[in-house]
Amino acid sequence: MAKDEIKTPFKLVGTRVPRPDGLDKVTGRARYGADFSAPGMLFGAVVRSPHAHARIRKIDASKALALAGVKAVVTRADFPTGLEGEKWNLQDNAMAGDVAFYDGHAVAAVAATSALLAKDAAKLIEVDYEILPHVTDVDEAMKPDAPVIRAGAADYSVPEGMPPNVVRYLDFGHGDLEAGFAAADLVRERTYKTEATHQGYIEPHACVGQLGADGKGEMWVTTQGQWYVRWMCAAVLGLDAAQLRVTPSEIGGGFGGKTTVFMEPLSLALSRKAGGKPVKIVMDRSEVLRATGPTASASMDVKLGMTKDGTITAARAEFRMQGGAYTGLSPVGEALQCAFAPYKLPAVSHIGYEVLANRPKAAAYRAPGSPMGAFAAESLIDEMCRELGLDPIEVRLKNAVTEGDKSSYGPTFKSIGLKEVLAATQAHPNYAVPLGPNQGRGVATGFWFNYNGDTSVSMAIAEDGTAQVAVGTPDIGGSRASLGLMVAETLGIPYEHVRVNVVETGALGVNEPSHGSRATFASGKAAVLATQEAIGEMCRRAAAEWGIDPEAVEWVDGAAQPSGPNAGKFPPMPIAEIAGNMSATGGPICGHWQGLPEGVGASFGTHVVDVEVDPETGKTTVLRYLVVQDAGRAIHPSYVEGQYQGGAAQGIGWALNEEYVYGTDGRLQNPIFLDYRIPVASDLPMIDTVIVEVPNPGHPFGVRGVGETGIAPPLPAIANAIAAATGARLRHLPMTPPKVLAAIRAGADG
Amino acid sequence: MVEVNLWSGLRRFTGDLAAVTVEAGTTGEMLDALVAAFPGLGPAIAAGVSVAVDGEIVNGRHIPITRGAEIYLLQRLKGG
Numbered sequence: 001m002a003k004d005e006i007k008t009p010f011k012l013v014g015t016r017v018p019r020p021d022g023l024d025k026v027t028g029r030a031r032y033g034a035d036f037s038a039p040g041m042l043f044g045a046v047v048r049s050p051h052a053h054a055r056i057r058k059i060d061a062s063k064a065l066a067l068a069g070v071k072a073v074v075t076r077a078d079f080p081t082g083l084e085g086e087k088w089n090l091q092d093n094a095m096a097g098d099v100a101f102y103d104g105h106a107v108a109a110v111a112a113t114s115a116l117l118a119k120d121a122a123k124l125i126e127v128d129y130e131i132l133p134h135v136t137d138v139d140e141a142m143k144p145d146a147p148v149i150r151a152g153a154a155d156y157s158v159p160e161g162m163p164p165n166v167v168r169y170l171d172f173g174h175g176d177l178e179a180g181f182a183a184a185d186l187v188r189e190r191t192y193k194t195e196a197t198h199q200g201y202i203e204p205h206a207c208v209g210q211l212g213a214d215g216k217g218e219m220w221v222t223t224q225g226q227w228y229v230r231w232m233c234a235a236v237l238g239l240d241a242a243q244l245r246v247t248p249s250e251i252g253g254g255f256g257g258k259t260t261v262f263m264e265p266l267s268l269a270l271s272r273k274a275g276g277k278p279v280k281i282v283m284d285r286s287e288v289l290r291a292t293g294p295t296a297s298a299s300m301d302v303k304l305g306m307t308k309d310g311t312i313t314a315a316r317a318e319f320r321m322q323g324g325a326y327t328g329l330s331p332v333g334e335a336l337q338c339a340f341a342p343y344k345l346p347a348v349s350h351i352g353y354e355v356l357a358n359r360p361k362a363a364a365y366r367a368p369g370s371p372m373g374a375f376a377a378e379s380l381i382d383e384m385c386r387e388l389g390l391d392p393i394e395v396r397l398k399n400a401v402t403e404g405d406k407s408s409y410g411p412t413f414k415s416i417g418l419k420e421v422l423a424a425t426q427a428h429p430n431y432a433v434p435l436g437p438n439q440g441r442g443v444a445t446g447f448w449f450n451y452n453g454d455t456s457v458s459m460a461i462a463e464d465g466t467a468q469v470a471v472g473t474p475d476i477g478g479s480r481a482s483l484g485l486m487v488a489e490t491l492g493i494p495y496e497h498v499r500v501n502v503v504e505t506g507a508l509g510v511n512e513p514s515h516g517s518r519a520t521f522a523s524g525k526a527a528v529l530a531t532q533e534a535i536g537e538m539c540r541r542a543a544a545e546w547g548i549d550p551e552a553v554e555w556v557d558g559a560a561q562p563s564g565p566n567a568g569k570f571p572p573m574p575i576a577e578i579a580g581n582m583s584a585t586g587g588p589i590c591g592h593w594q595g596l597p598e599g600v601g602a603s604f605g606t607h608v609v610d611v612e613v614d615p616e617t618g619k620t621t622v623l624r625y626l627v628v629q630d631a632g633r634a635i636h637p638s639y640v641e642g643q644y645q646g647g648a649a650q651g652i653g654w655a656l657n658e659e660y661v662y663g664t665d666g667r668l669q670n671p672i673f674l675d676y677r678i679p680v681a682s683d684l685p686m687i688d689t690v691i692v693e694v695p696n697p698g699h700p701f702g703v704r705g706v707g708e709t710g711i712a713p714p715l716p717a718i719a720n721a722i723a724a725a726t727g728a729r730l731r732h733l734p735m736t737p738p739k740v741l742a743a744i745r746a747g748a749d750g
Numbered sequence: 751m752v753e754v755n756l757w758s759g760l761r762r763f764t765g766d767l768a769a770v771t772v773e774a775g776t777t778g779e780m781l782d783a784l785v786a787a788f789p790g791l792g793p794a795i796a797a798g799v800s801v802a803v804d805g806e807i808v809n810g811r812h813i814p815i816t817r818g819a820e821i822y823l824l825q826r827l828k829g830g
Contacts, residue, residue: 156794170825171758337824412805596810600806
């Protein structure tokens with residue numbers, strides 16, 4: 001059933017109200033990271049290693065410092081020592097110490113009175129490198145004779161005897177694998193590879209940092225998480241976190257890549273060294289691609305057993321992923337946990353290796369790991385369906401998990417909507433469109449856990465009965481609208497009477513970023529609970545006015561009223577009247593909630609894509625695309641559809657075009673959008689969406705979170721469609737025209 | 751007493767036990783009890799784990815655990 005046909009008891013939740021940031025964005029008034037300026041501001045530029053792996057023998061900044069207008073140069077010598085773990089990772093990635101670990105690694109930074117002067121000065125900073133052997137490919141990095149990137153970096157999980165670049169080892173599963181494969185009529189094992197891709201947010205990283213000698217500072221920055229920026233900068237620079245006030249700008253995309261810091265600590269370090277003057281740093285696209293955090297590249301083996309009727313009897317996955325030169329950044333664990341999550345499996349084994357390589361420090365990217373896992377698992381399921389002559393949706397329905405089933409990664413599922421998603425997919429007209437020559441249809445399913453995280457929200461009633469909400473999760477996908485709808489629905493006032501403000505770190509308790517598909521779930525739940533607190537206070541004010549027990553007052557349609565005939569006969573007291581009298585009845589009326597909102601609901605989605613492959617060029621054209629996903633509850637359906645479409649668009653790029661290409665010298669060969677090709681509008685059809693609503697009982701309105709699941713299915717769905725169109729099975733992304741053409745020419749098993 | 755299911759990679763620290771039983775009323779007490787009973791689990795828990803209680807991945811040490819609850823230790827999750 002289409003979302004607009006679903007009846008709910010709500011007046012506002014589920015409606016398509018105007019976006020609160022719309023006018024600012026279409027008129028250019030919205031202020032992004034690079035739009036902030038301050039009096040006396042300097043401009044920073046970063047010197048970056050041109051080598052994939054090199055010892056830094058000496059840095060000579062004397063020529064740069066001799067330039068008029070150059071105010072400060074910082075190197076690692078300007079940062080505190082003795083950091084460990086992730087704090088050291090962040091510091092070393094922000095500014096290299098003795099060794100540059102990848103092409104683009106920062107080695108020095110300079111602040112000057114203009115951006116042009118800063119760039120000129122950066123060119124005058126002389127760095128003497130001793131080039132070291134490098135490795136960028138994950139499988140090469142696991143070989144015994146591979147260059148060792150950081151000896152001793154492995155954690156507790158790595159058994160003795162593993163290759164030195166393996167820093168984390170995972171092993172989990174359940175059931176009798178041998179018996180499972182023995183029970184199968186068909187067993188297949190394949191190897192898949194995905195290349196590193198970037199989130200591709202249009203807005204580059206940008207910040208203005210100001211830090212005085214007294215350790216007090218401010219930062220204005222584009223980020224998904226201002227508190228993360230605060231603690232990370234404080235850790236890297238040895239500051240007291242509460243002395244640093246971080247204000248988020250409007251954000252031009254993040255997708256996980258803006259949940260960490262890169263050059264932000266450098267702006268603060270430069271500012272401190274330049275006498276406390278604010279320092280702006282804006283990355284160019286080349287810096288974004290070379291020196292921020294793409295996702296990992298992966299090499300994956302999958303083995304599946306299936307009976308003739310499509311029952312999956314056993315599954316085994318062994319994934320190898322590199323996340324750069326630092327530990328803990330490869331999403332190999334999440335990839336394994338997501339790969340088989342849609343299916344009820346009697347026996348499953350997962351093995352994972354996190355591997356160091358001379359690449360940028362990986363960052364989160366929309367459902368980290370899930371797309372890679374889905375590519376491997378869903379490609380093989382499709383291949384086996386075709387071999388057995390089975391319908392891919394019927395097979396998925398036969399094996400689909402439902403509430404009460406044990407997940408592939410262990411815990412038992414609570415309320416989930418996978419079967420409803422698959423049924424809606426099967427019933428959609430796209431699944432029945434006849435296909436022509438060289439055309440093929442692919443199906444794939446994806447999963448994401450969704451997440452809660454530290455959350456603090458405050459709201460207040462204004463003097464006229466309108467409401468303001470202070471949240472700590474930057475609006476990366478429509479959360480201001482969805483939170484405004486939920487607060488207005490709860491208060492019983494018009495949506496236009498609520499303003500949701502994303503606030504700076506001084507205004508609320510710690511909030512985790514807008515990540516893990518959590519903003520509408522977690523900040524939304526917190527906002528509703530905070531609003532209920534304010535409603536309780538307004539009921540008490542009305543009760544005092546009427547001289548009745550507060551328990552005898554209820555809140556209905558934006559007004560306090562006696563809860564029944566025995567409570568007394570008083571006309572409803574509207575919110576505007578209560579608010580107008582607040583100074584005389586006890587002062588401000590506010591609500592607040594802080595904590596870790598429980599009740600996260602997982603989400604599944606299934607995609608159907610039709611492609612046409614040009615047999616002469618290998619070019620794949622996406623003809624039509626369908627996303628079906630369980631939202632739990634779509635608070636603002638247009639934003640939910642936007643998330644579905646955005647996830648599909650990014651996944652299509654990952655599947656067909658995008659990859660980090662490294663030369664034999666270990667340098668990134670395509671650090672601009674001309675060569676690193678993300679999909680543009682003309683590459684894509686209108687992406688059809690179906691919102692399935694299986695409400696999450698853990699949220700007041702049933703929200704699950706919709707931001708991430710949608711990027712997992714496109715990779716295998718398109719590979720499956722290409723296989724259907726051409727007979728050639730591609731197992732190494734991206735599926736560029738040359739690769740597709742070579743696979744067609746090589747025969748059915750390209 | 752609550753039963754805690756471990757991922758396979760942790761079993762080498764628990765004498766190859768896939769599930770262990772500890773006395774605990776909250777997630778924090780459960781993690782502390784695990785380390786007390788099996789000190790080899792200390793680095794894994796210190797590195798950060800996710801805990802699933804009755805099918806829901808929870809955060810924090812304050813989450814109540816009732817007798818008979820389904821408990822899983824999972825690799826720490828990240829989101830984008």
